[in-house]
Amino acid sequence: MSYVLGVSAFYHDSAAAIVSTDDGEIIAAAQEERFSRKKHDPRFPAGAINYCLEEAFIEPESIDAVVFYDNSALTIDRVVRNFMSVAPRGRDGFVTAIRSVLGDKLELPELLSQTLGADRPFWFVDHHLSHASSAFYPAPFEDAAILTIDGVGEHATLSIGHGTGRKIEMLKEINYPHSLGLLYSAVTAYCGFKVNSGEYKLMGLAPYGEPVYAQTIEDHLIDIRPDGSFRLNMDYFAYPEGAEMTGSRFHELFGGPPRAQESRIRIRDMDLAASIQAVTEKVVLRLAKHAREITGSRNLVMAGGVALNCVANGHLHRTGLFDGIWVQPAAGDAGGALGAALYAAHTAFDALRPVGDRDRQKGSYLGPRFTPAEVESLVDRLGLVAEHIPDSAARAMRIAGEIAEGKVVGRLAGRMEYGPRALGARSILGDPRDTKMQSRMNLSIKYRESFRPFAPAIMHDRVAEVFEHEDESPYMLMVAPVRAERRLPFGWEDFRRGGADMLDAVNRPRSDVPAVTHVDYSARLQTVHPEDNPEFYKLLDAFEKLTGCPLLINTSFNVRGEPIVMTPEDAIRCFFRTEMDILVLEEHILFKDAQPKQEDDDEWRSEFELD
Amino acid sequence: MNGDPNSNLTSRDLAEAIFDDYIRPLSDNADLKLDFKSELFEESYFSPARRPMMDVATMKASDQDTFARLAMLWVGDFADLQQLIDPLEKLADVVARERAEAGATGDDQPSSLIYQMW
Numbered sequence: 001m002s003y004v005l006g007v008s009a010f011y012h013d014s015a016a017a018i019v020s021t022d023d024g025e026i027i028a029a030a031q032e033e034r035f036s037r038k039k040h041d042p043r044f045p046a047g048a049i050n051y052c053l054e055e056a057f058i059e060p061e062s063i064d065a066v067v068f069y070d071n072s073a074l075t076i077d078r079v080v081r082n083f084m085s086v087a088p089r090g091r092d093g094f095v096t097a098i099r100s101v102l103g104d105k106l107e108l109p110e111l112l113s114q115t116l117g118a119d120r121p122f123w124f125v126d127h128h129l130s131h132a133s134s135a136f137y138p139a140p141f142e143d144a145a146i147l148t149i150d151g152v153g154e155h156a157t158l159s160i161g162h163g164t165g166r167k168i169e170m171l172k173e174i175n176y177p178h179s180l181g182l183l184y185s186a187v188t189a190y191c192g193f194k195v196n197s198g199e200y201k202l203m204g205l206a207p208y209g210e211p212v213y214a215q216t217i218e219d220h221l222i223d224i225r226p227d228g229s230f231r232l233n234m235d236y237f238a239y240p241e242g243a244e245m246t247g248s249r250f251h252e253l254f255g256g257p258p259r260a261q262e263s264r265i266r267i268r269d270m271d272l273a274a275s276i277q278a279v280t281e282k283v284v285l286r287l288a289k290h291a292r293e294i295t296g297s298r299n300l301v302m303a304g305g306v307a308l309n310c311v312a313n314g315h316l317h318r319t320g321l322f323d324g325i326w327v328q329p330a331a332g333d334a335g336g337a338l339g340a341a342l343y344a345a346h347t348a349f350d351a352l353r354p355v356g357d358r359d360r361q362k363g364s365y366l367g368p369r370f371t372p373a374e375v376e377s378l379v380d381r382l383g384l385v386a387e388h389i390p391d392s393a394a395r396a397m398r399i400a401g402e403i404a405e406g407k408v409v410g411r412l413a414g415r416m417e418y419g420p421r422a423l424g425a426r427s428i429l430g431d432p433r434d435t436k437m438q439s440r441m442n443l444s445i446k447y448r449e450s451f452r453p454f455a456p457a458i459m460h461d462r463v464a465e466v467f468e469h470e471d472e473s474p475y476m477l478m479v480a481p482v483r484a485e486r487r488l489p490f491g492w493e494d495f496r497r498g499g500a501d502m503l504d505a506v507n508r509p510r511s512d513v514p515a516v517t518h519v520d521y522s523a524r525l526q527t528v529h530p531e532d533n534p535e536f537y538k539l540l541d542a543f544e545k546l547t548g549c550p551l552l553i554n555t556s557f558n559v560r561g562e563p564i565v566m567t568p569e570d571a572i573r574c575f576f577r578t579e580m581d582i583l584v585l586e587e588h589i590l591f592k593d594a595q596p597k598q599e600d601d602d603e604w605r606s607e608f609e610l611d
Numbered sequence: 612m613n614g615d616p617n618s619n620l621t622s623r624d625l626a627e628a629i630f631d632d633y634i635r636p637l638s639d640n641a642d643l644k645l646d647f648k649s650e651l652f653e654e655s656y657f658s659p660a661r662r663p664m665m666d667v668a669t670m671k672a673s674d675q676d677t678f679a680r681l682a683m684l685w686v687g688d689f690a691d692l693q694q695l696i697d698p699l700e701k702l703a704d705v706v707a708r709e710r711a712e713a714g715a716t717g718d719d720q721p722s723s724l725i726y727q728m729w
Contacts, residue, residue: 171660173659175658225656226654
């Protein structure tokens with residue numbers, strides 16, 4: 001058997017993936033941040049590459065080709081053209097950008113040779129073709145329209161393509177600086193969140209606001225055509241000059257300077273979040289309709305950072321425009337590594353592409369795993385106290401019982417997830433029925449903003465009992481409403497009249513599963529199927545048997561600014577730094593109150609830069 | 612262009628020369644200055660996916676050549692850019708010298724062309 005190694009690096013979320021050239025099977029994939037412990041790490045993914053080789057259990061000579069996820073020459077061309085277009089402004093941004101791009105990418109072949117200890121053929125695949133491949137090849141469709149949307153690749157900021165069998169044809173694109181992703185990022189920055197990480201927060205903030213600025217955005221910032229194509233009014237944006245996303249006209253348009261990071265969130269920020277969300281959904285829907293028209297396909301696959309907008313995805317799903325929608329769970333740049341590898345495997349090496357009822361992403365559990373023996377050795381070495389329950393059904397019942405009594409559980413089990421979402425393998429779990437659980441988990445365990453919602457993980461065959469959704473959503477990439485009969489009145493007018501106190505809003509019950517019900521009664525679903533993750537399904541089943549509730553809160557196992565934990569060591573460190581009650585490491589269960597006293601470690605919060 | 616910081620050229624002279632030699636020709640060709648909501652109605656802002664993909668047949672046959680070609684392009688770009696960056700850095704030296712000679716502080720409002728430009 002031979003393999004292709006895919007690599008993404010030097011922008012954000014570096015990653016590596018390895019696939020078989022026989023049938024395109026995804027052997028392994030992981031983001032470098034999990035190894036380096038630096039969130040969104042853009043550096044060369046040596047740790048992830050080494051892991052991929054270990055998982056495949058091969059020597060570098062078995063790799064037929066290494067494929068990079070974008071065409072660096074075109075990227076440089078875009079950077080040069082961009083800065084020349086804004087000259088004489090933007091000198092500092094230009095020098096920084098060009099030196100970074102040139103310096104890093106010039107060394108890529110050498111870095112690969114050093115890491116692999118061998119020279120292998122080294123190829124490039126266009127950025128949006130990598131995204132398109134990551135979306136199409138693992139999807140359970142023989143034929144699909146492909147929509148990729150992000151900030152920017154080389155020149156393209158979005159593309160429409162058509163996948164059939166093993167072939168992908170790229171059809172249309174929109175080029176920089178006109179970018180839906182960068183428009184969303186500009187509003188993200190203006191509302192006081194970090195670009196390339198705060199977009200998810202802005203999406204979570206949107207339900208607190210009203211889209212009162214949507215028309216203003218369309219009148220001044222973006223001209224949307226009926227086919228979904230658009231052009232931005234660059235008079236309002238500063239990103240071509242390098243340092244800032246928005247310019248003075250943008251600030252005047254919305255009544256003042258950007259919100260300072262970490263300052264109080266105002267109604268204006270909430271309304272802007274709601275407004276840009278509405279505009280984004282409008283564009284995505286039109287693009288999807290156009291993609292269907294020009295491809296004739298009844299299926300849609302998506303990737304690119306904007307495809308992580310699960311609210312827009314859910315909206316698109318509910319239109320019924322497509323029979324099937326599949327979104328690559330590593331939709332951002334990390335997924336480019338997988339896409340580049342898959343493209344080469346299926347086209348250069350004619351790898352087969354079997355299409356079945358379920359996708360080929362393996363639940364996105366594509367990262368490292370650890371054995372119970374490794375855990376036991378670590379627990380012994382650290383002098384910790386653990387209960388070992390080898391029987392999975394008994395273990396599930398024990399954990400479910402603790403969660404039902406209000407305990408918060410960190411869980412490391414099986415292979416780590418590929419992509420930004422924790423899907424049960426590196427997750428913090430809690431009882432969704434508890435009205436105080438959302439603020440407790442946000443403030444005492446995750447140490448993050450109180451307004452941020454939590455997602456439910458639910459047994460796939462019980463989803464329609466709780467949510468207005470019947471299909472699978474295995475990767476937390478679809479938002480759906482809680483069923484009407486389970487909702488409780490929220491009191492919107494009080495919220496806005498009372499100064500929009502978000503902590504108060506979070507603590508108001510909104511349904512009989514309040515901790516996973518957002519203020520607009522929506523929820524970011526993860527449906528769990530026993531074929532993807534039998535152990536996690538068993539845990540949900542045990543919780544249901546104890547409580548009648550077939551879902552749990554599922555949030556990523558980390559604190560704010562920290563990459564999701566990868567190893568048992570990472571998990572133990574995070575466990576002791578937070579108010580988590582219980583830690584599950586494969587077959588071992590650690591109770592916080594049974595552990596020897598740990599040394600005070602007050603300095604750890606400075607270890608992670610706030611996201 | 613004479614970029615020697617020890618020459619008698621002022622920062623204004625240097626800035627104008629840099630702009631004329633390096634920036635104006637490129638910015639005149641830039642295709643990024645597009646009108647927003649142009650009076651000419653455009654039904655669509657899509658472009659065809661017009662760039663040649665890194666064709667697999669090409670990759671298979673000549674992956675080494677492909678990289679060599681890209682590397683040459685990088686180096687070529689780098690050389691061009693270095694031509695621009697070097698004068699800019701010399702310019703910064705001249706500006707610093709002028710400011711020192713004038714007894715200027717960092718709080719002074721820029722007045723010369725160079726400050727307006729960069």
